[in-house]
Amino acid sequence: MDAATKRIAMQRIRTLFRLAREIFHEDPALAQRYVDIARKVAMAAKFRLSREYRRQVCRHCKSFILPGVNCRVRIKQRREPHMVITCLNCGEQLRIPLRKGRRKQSHE
Amino acid sequence: MKVTPEIIRYEFIGTEVKVAKSRNPGYVGIAGKVIDETRNTLTILHEKKRKIVVKDSAVFHFRFSDGTVVEIDGKLLVGRPEDRLKKRIRRLW
Numbered sequence: 001m002d003a004a005t006k007r008i009a010m011q012r013i014r015t016l017f018r019l020a021r022e023i024f025h026e027d028p029a030l031a032q033r034y035v036d037i038a039r040k041v042a043m044a045a046k047f048r049l050s051r052e053y054r055r056q057v058c059r060h061c062k063s064f065i066l067p068g069v070n071c072r073v074r075i076k077q078r079r080e081p082h083m084v085i086t087c088l089n090c091g092e093q094l095r096i097p098l099r100k101g102r103r104k105q106s107h108e
Numbered sequence: 109m110k111v112t113p114e115i116i117r118y119e120f121i122g123t124e125v126k127v128a129k130s131r132n133p134g135y136v137g138i139a140g141k142v143i144d145e146t147r148n149t150l151t152i153l154h155e156k157k158r159k160i161v162v163k164d165s166a167v168f169h170f171r172f173s174d175g176t177v178v179e180i181d182g183k184l185l186v187g188r189p190e191d192r193l194k195k196r197i198r199r200l201w
Binding site: 004005008009011012015016019030033034037040041043044045 | 114117118119121122143144145188189190191193194
């Protein structure tokens, strides 16, 4: 795979996620379709979605999730400090450790 | 955006499009935003209605976000959106 393919793929994924966010409140099904295409583009180009986009997709059911709309984000202090993202479509949780000294983790 | 044969590998969802020519006279003049794409068709939001246009039989005028207008033969666009990303270096013109 050449660099040009990767560059085009990343650009397409950016566009698709932006459109998905814009259209989500009108037509969630279409937003989901855009995210599915973005994931397929990444798979075709053989690279992982960047963290920023991975956080917008449920790890379990692969649905497009937006904090406060169809997912719940909570900070827990028990054991290790961590962030729990609950997908409200499938009910599954994703835990993200929050440790000192690590670079800032963004959800947006 | 630079106009190269590579343009067929970019994303068309979200661009403004106009059907310039088509074998099906009913398609000509459909204009609006591309809202979905499948292997053989584009779904265009034309006057608040979704119109499904077969790619193979039409010539499209795409307007990308930076304002460049490009005329593309739909024959070159046949293929699933994720498959268009790859190996489409053709020299047809």
